[in-house]
Amino acid sequence: MNESQPTSEAEEFDVAVVGAGFAGMHLLHRLRGAGFTTVVLETADDVGGTWYWNRYPGARCDVESIDYSFSFDPELERAWQWSEKYATQPEILRYAQFVADRLDLRRDIRFSTRVESAGWDETSNRWTLRTSTGCNLSARFYVMATGCLSMPKDVDISGVGSFTGETYWTSRWPHEGVNVSGKRVAVIGTGSSAIQSIPHLAAAASELTIFQRTPNFSIPAHNGPHRPDKVAAFAEDRDGYRTAARHSGAGVPVTPADRGTLMVTTEERQHAYEAAWQRGGIIEFMGTFNDHGANSLANEHLAEFVRSKIRSTVHDPATAEALCPRSFPIGTKRLCVDTGYYETFNRPNVRLVDLHAHPLKQIGERGVELVDETVEVDVIVFATGFDAMTGAIVAVDITGRGGVTLAEGWSAGPRTYLGLQVEGFPNLFLVTGPGSPSVLSNMIVSIEQHVNWITDCLIGLRADGYETIEPTPTAVDGWVQHVNAFAGITLFPQANSWYMGANVPGKPRVFLPYVGGVERYRVACEEVVARDYFGFVRTGPAGAVHNDGVLRAVQPDVAIMLELTAQMGIAPLESMSPTDVRALVAAGNAMSPPGPHVGETIDLTVPGPAGPLAARLHRPPTIGPHPILVWFHGGGWVVGSQTSDDPFCRFLCVQTNSVVISVDYRHAPEACFPAAAQDAFAALCWVAEHATELGGALAPVSVGGWSAGGNLAAVVAQQARDEGGPAVARQLLVCPITDSDFSRSSYVDIAEGFGLTATLLHWFWDQYTDVEQRTDPRVAPLRAKTLVGLPPAVIVTCQFDPLRDEGDAYAAALMADGVHVEHIQADGHIHTSVLAVDLLPTGAPVRSQLAEAFVNLLDNSWTKSR
Numbered sequence: 001m002n003e004s005q006p007t008s009e010a011e012e013f014d015v016a017v018v019g020a021g022f023a024g025m026h027l028l029h030r031l032r033g034a035g036f037t038t039v040v041l042e043t044a045d046d047v048g049g050t051w052y053w054n055r056y057p058g059a060r061c062d063v064e065s066i067d068y069s070f071s072f073d074p075e076l077e078r079a080w081q082w083s084e085k086y087a088t089q090p091e092i093l094r095y096a097q098f099v100a101d102r103l104d105l106r107r108d109i110r111f112s113t114r115v116e117s118a119g120w121d122e123t124s125n126r127w128t129l130r131t132s133t134g135c136n137l138s139a140r141f142y143v144m145a146t147g148c149l150s151m152p153k154d155v156d157i158s159g160v161g162s163f164t165g166e167t168y169w170t171s172r173w174p175h176e177g178v179n180v181s182g183k184r185v186a187v188i189g190t191g192s193s194a195i196q197s198i199p200h201l202a203a204a205a206s207e208l209t210i211f212q213r214t215p216n217f218s219i220p221a222h223n224g225p226h227r228p229d230k231v232a233a234f235a236e237d238r239d240g241y242r243t244a245a246r247h248s249g250a251g252v253p254v255t256p257a258d259r260g261t262l263m264v265t266t267e268e269r270q271h272a273y274e275a276a277w278q279r280g281g282i283i284e285f286m287g288t289f290n291d292h293g294a295n296s297l298a299n300e301h302l303a304e305f306v307r308s309k310i311r312s313t314v315h316d317p318a319t320a321e322a323l324c325p326r327s328f329p330i331g332t333k334r335l336c337v338d339t340g341y342y343e344t345f346n347r348p349n350v351r352l353v354d355l356h357a358h359p360l361k362q363i364g365e366r367g368v369e370l371v372d373e374t375v376e377v378d379v380i381v382f383a384t385g386f387d388a389m390t391g392a393i394v395a396v397d398i399t400g401r402g403g404v405t406l407a408e409g410w411s412a413g414p415r416t417y418l419g420l421q422v423e424g425f426p427n428l429f430l431v432t433g434p435g436s437p438s439v440l441s442n443m444i445v446s447i448e449q450h451v452n453w454i455t456d457c458l459i460g461l462r463a464d465g466y467e468t469i470e471p472t473p474t475a476v477d478g479w480v481q482h483v484n485a486f487a488g489i490t491l492f493p494q495a496n497s498w499y500m501g502a503n504v505p506g507k508p509r510v511f512l513p514y515v516g517g518v519e520r521y522r523v524a525c526e527e528v529v530a531r532d533y534f535g536f537v538r539t540g541p542a543g544a545v546h547n548d549g550v551l552r553a554v555q556p557d558v559a560i561m562l563e564l565t566a567q568m569g570i571a572p573l574e575s576m577s578p579t580d581v582r583a584l585v586a587a588g589n590a591m592s593p594p595g596p597h598v599g600e601t602i603d604l605t606v607p608g609p610a611g612p613l614a615a616r617l618h619r620p621p622t623i624g625p626h627p628i629l630v631w632f633h634g635g636g637w638v639v640g641s642q643t644s645d646d647p648f649c650r651f652l653c654v655q656t657n658s659v660v661i662s663v664d665y666r667h668a669p670e671a672c673f674p675a676a677a678q679d680a681f682a683a684l685c686w687v688a689e690h691a692t693e694l695g696g697a698l699a700p701v702s703v704g705g706w707s708a709g710g711n712l713a714a715v716v717a718q719q720a721r722d723e724g725g726p727a728v729a730r731q732l733l734v735c736p737i738t739d740s741d742f743s744r745s746s747y748v749d750i751a752e753g754f755g756l757t758a759t760l761l762h763w764f765w766d767q768y769t770d771v772e773q774r775t776d777p778r779v780a781p782l783r784a785k786t787l788v789g790l791p792p793a794v795i796v797t798c799q800f801d802p803l804r805d806e807g808d809a810y811a812a813a814l815m816a817d818g819v820h821v822e823h824i825q826a827d828g829h830i831h832t833s834v835l836a837v838d839l840l841p842t843g844a845p846v847r848s849q850l851a852e853a854f855v856n857l858l859d860n861s862w863t864k865s866r
């Protein structure tokens, strides 16, 4: 390190980049090409980043070399040949050096230079950097290209300093290598670094003791020559291959599985797992079926397959059992890729110490002290991991607007927009920052995407005369929420992983990368640009442009469902005949999960004005009598039946401990207004009259329904009030149709793209009513003269439902007329979300909330009034 004193004159650059790993190198190349004066600052004395530091024996990338290569320059690609499928660290480092030489990068990289602080100067709109060499630098833009796994985790084991032998960290392995031959060696940790180095250390050491806190899942690398099919695909169409990688889920071109684990027989499953095990590759192995990441049962099948492999490889059954991971779903901690790891435990000089059975007390003078034993060793290797994704960023003292440091801003977890920028830190960019796919993808693909986005952004700012760019708090909040919501529909949060920040004591437990995938993320980044830097504020001499908003407000599982539905290419329902629409909807319903078990289900008929109405009764498993809910299904008065909302009715039955009777009604266009309302009222009257025989006696019956069924429930509640009976205890209106005013903003803004369209709603109205009938409160209950005296209601409206505003309006009108209303506004949801039981995990909290609110209505109003 250069100890020279700081100079007062700051050197000026357009861009200062921290880190000369693959991200910093590519960025330098592109920024230079775009004419920006750029300096790269790097602690090490050469390029390579992660691959400069992680030199432990056996270190390799767990992504195949063909994929883990730059794609931005075909000439560069042709000039380099990887020697094997998974390149070793020395070969990857040579590749980084080759790229640096070929692109003449070193002349703009200051090696052996650590950035100690960086501060935003609000007067000059520039960043001021101070380095370990005493330099002051000034740059308009400041980029942290510091890598995701570059800051070793602090040792959280006491007594390390007292050990008299040698200590090494896999993440900071000496350049000259370490000779362990004939020595007694301890390895602490069993993550990827340990799993790669252990076979090498075992071959050289006289004794090797592995201290394992949590066993990991590992699959064989089957390293060797490249896979011929990969080589052929790449050679045949390089551009196509790279394009497919960019538009894939994880940055490697693989065909996603189209089957769920539980859709096949046990034999087929075993066969598929075995084939994937023999083929290798993390992404392909985890993707043998399409649900390992989200379905616990499916995940457990895969986990058990790997455990069976461990048991059949490791001779000592107790050791094998100790090596079997059980405390987290497979894949929720980074799956390891090894060469001979499990086999190493069959060597006579290797011992596994399970730290759960024999807790580690401290490191002592002579070795590792457990509560019941001291294991004497000559060498201790710490393979204890990294302060991942945020550690290297907050290690630099970065101060943004108003003197706030990044460490303070991120004290409850990182807050970024797209993992690229941070509110309050103008002109600061992160490459593969938290909130981007980063470590859940092939890093090179994600690095290239970020480098291109950042460079293009700077070019755009320059062209348009802006000096600064930063995300708005709303955009950041929205993205953080989206990242968390996406993680929440996967199994990832169940593990104490470095993805969750859970490996570092005191670090907030927040899922750090973006799990939505490379392609979905790329689309989001491109959309931001296409919408004129949506979610950003840009400023320049001509003023500021605020383009505020939330980029991804739709719940992630809802978004996936909409994507899948769009891919099916179904013609608009309104272009079909009612008969065809009914058949299509019935076929879709038949494929839905059935909903929870109930105590009893009975099909019956209820007398209606024009003939019997089919009905289905669900009784809870508890001892009755129970409150009764009469349910009317959705389907625009045209489609559906007493069974079409079955999963939701079962849910209501169990969760509200009610007898739920779903009654069918006549449909349009065969039976138009007011047929459905008449049938619904007749059904209510009959159920009320027969409540005791039906097993309900606790309260007057309640009414409920979804969509057009919600409309009918509201209508019959009014009719019962007006005609003096029957008494109605409560209303449960889920996304109800309440009015025929099509000018409300949800009808316009959410007209299409979210499942139920405004056009389809018009078609439903046309089937059921003539235009002049539409102001009748028996189809537009919001138009009733008064809502005074109606039963208390739970009303659910969804943010992305064209019917949202009229549902909101009905809730407001009821409240204005003194009716007790629990109004649940489901953010990020669409018209069908709430009914999608066991299909949309993010709908579950909404369902729980509505069930609880519905039960409480009875407790609060009816029971009290008795």
Ligand code: NA7
Binding pocket: 149, 156, 157, 170, 188, 189, 190, 191, 192, 193, 194, 211, 212, 213, 214, 334, 355, 360, 383, 384, 385, 386, 498, 503
């Ligand atoms: P990892 O995967 O974080 O592994 C670190 C290992 O060290 C893991 O087994 C930890 O157990 C263990 N560890 C950490 N602290 C302790 C203490 N105090 N006592 C005992 N054991 C401890 O880091 P790697 O370097 O192996 O791999 C990082 C990534 O690099 C990897 O995922 C690939 O993407 C490449 P724990 O699981 O916390 O119980």
